[in-house]
Amino acid sequence: MQHQEFDAPVALQDTIRCFWYHVDDPETFEVMPDGYAEIVFHFGGSCTISYNGTLQPLPSPFMMGLLNQPVVIHTQNRLEILGIRCFPWTVFDLLGLPSEKAGVHMFEHPIAHLQPILQEFITAGKIADAIAYLTQYFTAARSQVAIDSMLSKAGAAMQHAKGAIPVSQVAVAAHVTVRTLERKFKQSSGYSVKDVAGLMRFEQARNELWLHPDTNLAGLAQELGYTDQAHLSKEFKRYTGMTPGAFARRVKKRKMAVSTDFITFQ
Incomplete structure (x- = not known):
């Protein structure tokens, strides 16, 4: 790997947090929700995804937007x-x-023309x-787009607070009213400020338990700005279908580490 x-x-x-490259040959990857959207090119064997109880073939590229539940990607042979x-x-x-509130986006787009060269x-x-090559393409694309400074x-502000920030404070940081912020944020991402902030905060909890599964949950809840441990558990279960304690036990049982066969798409 x-x-x-x-x-x-x-x-x-x-606009872009980073570019990344990953190669491995497991049969499945579990992708958990986080606060980012991913544009993904893949090379090698066939690639399908389990989402909402069905298997869907994945073209290359595809875009994975914000998720509200884990998805499983199935591969054949070595995948890059x-x-x-x-x-x-x-x-x-x-x-x-157009922004759409859906986890997996299939689209026809000029970016698909990059596939043969990247291959x-x-x-x-x-x-x-x-x-x-990707950097050059997106730099040119960015130069043609006027990004709303309010959204930036x-x-x-949300990133700095790692999601632990009320909408009213985000509006203050952006120098707009809450109503204007929510309207423009929904138009640009398909999600509300609260939706994205919640995913950002969940991501911090998930990462901490992935690295340190014996972490005290009450202390983690306090550190991340949840009301209490019950609040953390409720939000964690919302995005994963399991409590943080169950997630930690699964990590320990499988003796996993960040450097094994888990892609977080974060």
Whole structure:
């Protein structure tokens, strides 16, 4: 297994968190909700996804937006992935697509024309060149898009607080009313500010339990700004279908680590 992340250049940092490359050959990947949208190119065997109880074939590329439940990706043979981790309040504008509140997006888009060239780089083992090509493409795309500075300020405030921030404070940071903030945020991402902030905060809890499954849950709830442990458990179960305690036990039982066969798409 190999996983690498590449920082986005300054010109893209208001829209893209990072680029990443992953290669592995497990039969399944579990993808849990988090606060990002992902544009994913894949190379190798066939790729399908379990979502809402059905199997769907995944073209390359595909975009995975904000999730409200885990999904499972099934692969055959060795799979290599190039990903672009985007902020959900900018990704639709960047691609020139309407925002939709759905976990998996299948779309026809000029970005699909990158697949053959990226395939050549991947086949030749030129990962850095593939990332450079993606960076060039998205830098050109970003130069054609006017990103709303209000959304950027709102997103920055949410990131700084790791999701533990009320909507009213996000509005103050963005210098707009709550009503204006909610309207524009919903238009740009398909989700409310509260939805995205909740995912950001859940992501912190998930990551902590992944790294340290023996973490005290009451202390974790306090640290992340949940009302109490019961509040943490309720939100955690909302996104994973299990309590944080059950998740921690699963991590320990499988003797997993971040560097094994788990992709977080974060």
